[in-house]
Amino acid sequence: MAPKENYTPHQMCLAMEAVRKGDSYSAAAEKYGVPRMTLRNKVMGKSPAICHMGPPTILSMNEEAILKEWLFAMAERHCPIGKEQLLDSVQLIIKSANRKNPGRQ
Structure with a gap:
């Protein structure tokens, strides 16, 4: 190939x-x-x-942009976000939009 x-x-x-x-x-x-x-x-x-390539995305581009802004804002305030907190935030976005999360059944 x-x-x-x-x-x-x-x-x-x-x-x-x-x-x-x-x-x-x-x-x-x-x-x-x-x-x-x-x-x-x-x-x-x-x-x-x-x-x-790969599976479809879970978050919309707008949701990803909002999440990105939040991450950068928290970094500027010297409050870094860990992996678990990020995943929890994504889960909250998904639940608030009443979407299924294929990663967590």
Whole structure:
């Protein structure tokens, strides 16, 4: 298996658009720094245009941003948050939104 290359979904979308506008797969892959065969497979529909590795996230991006702000605010006040306190805070967010936590059954 070839080594995993680092590229963003945005780069892949730009490369796909370039191919659809007439660029060759090789030229678009090189220009946007994406694997040529992956680009080809996505354009031809053999693999999904956007795919996420791993399981779906539990928290929304907004919830993660709020949690991140809280962590930084606590660090600025010299009150570091430990792993258990962080996990408890995440659990509170999940419970308040009436969502199931797949990690704790």
